[in-house]
Amino acid sequence: MVRSSIVAGIRSVLIGFLAVGLMNLPTIAAASKPLGMVVAADHAHLDNASAATGASVYSDDALVTDEGGSLRLSVGASQIYLLSLSSASLEPRGRLARNHVRRVTRSCCASASR
Numbered sequence: 001m002v003r004s005s006i007v008a009g010i011r012s013v014l015i016g017f018l019a020v021g022l023m024n025l026p027t028i029a030a031a032s033k034p035l036g037m038v039v040a041a042d043h044a045h046l047d048n049a050s051a052a053t054g055a056s057v058y059s060d061d062a063l064v065t066d067e068g069g070s071l072r073l074s075v076g077a078s079q080i081y082l083l084s085l086s087s088a089s090l091e092p093r094g095r096l097a098r099n100h101v102r103r104v105t106r107s108c109c110a111s112a113s114r
Contacts, residue, residue: 034058035090036075043069063088
């Protein structure tokens, strides 16, 4: 009889913890706001999935372009372009987003001949 009371008490406590934890999930999810949005993607990935136009970009999402790929992001009033074989991520910095470039393709532009 005492044993069943203890089991019932433990069960009640566990149910209480579970209920409180589930009530806090929307609060935790709402704390993470998107830093930007994918405007155009070609052979590009957003956190190991194919990047799609309109997808939200969150803090520390991996932004990667394959060979021949490109990715254009809208971040506030600015845009970020990643060329072929590039990788980066965004990090919130107050009201701004900071870009961490890990790998970038070097491009060269030819000047007009005289």
